[in-house]
Amino acid sequence: GENVEQHPSTLSVQEGDSAVIKCTYSDSASNYFPWYKQELGKGPQLIIDIRSNVGEKKDQRIAVTLNKTAKHFSLHITETQPEDSAVYFCAAGNTGFQKLVFGTGTRLLVSP
């Protein structure tokens, strides 16, 4: 079955810096890759996603890139702010199947 690895497990940056989180997946049939942000005491919040027919997607300060050949995808957050501090999860899925396989999470801390 699908396996998703996520790195790093923790990431500390200064406010205004960029943050990059990387994930790799194992199943070449996966074609949907969402990113979630989870704050303490809350459920995961979908922040951006990308499908395998696209190499890059951007939404304001957040961007995601996908390399299908290497089976890896990354989340890029620019101009980080303290409110970006949270745990971020990547996931992989397949169109038509609602099962998502999640990475182990990255705890991002943005210091003022």
Next chain:
Amino acid sequence: KAGVTQTPRYLIKTRGQQVTLSCSPISGHRSVSWYQQTPGQGLQFLFEYFSETQRNKGNFPGRFSGRQFSNSRSEMNVSTLELGDSALYLCASSLSDNEQFFGPGTRLTVL
């Protein structure tokens, strides 16, 4: 539009008991998925329901079951609770392919 709601938010049970958790999806969403989140195993898929039918199932024992009603609300049940069932149980609803929106979860503690 209201988000995904889950009840109860917190629950304490003892080993051997059973528990039922409820999830109301976003209005118009017909797919409901359930996940278990623990510090050790992370987020793991339990099952997914669409139009009252289970479409996908994860690798959990038969003690974990679910159902979906005609109004798309879903319940999951865990029988014969074990200490290792302590977790945050998350429900996610979906309108279109794959995009899943999560509720706040139910924190289950088994003593």
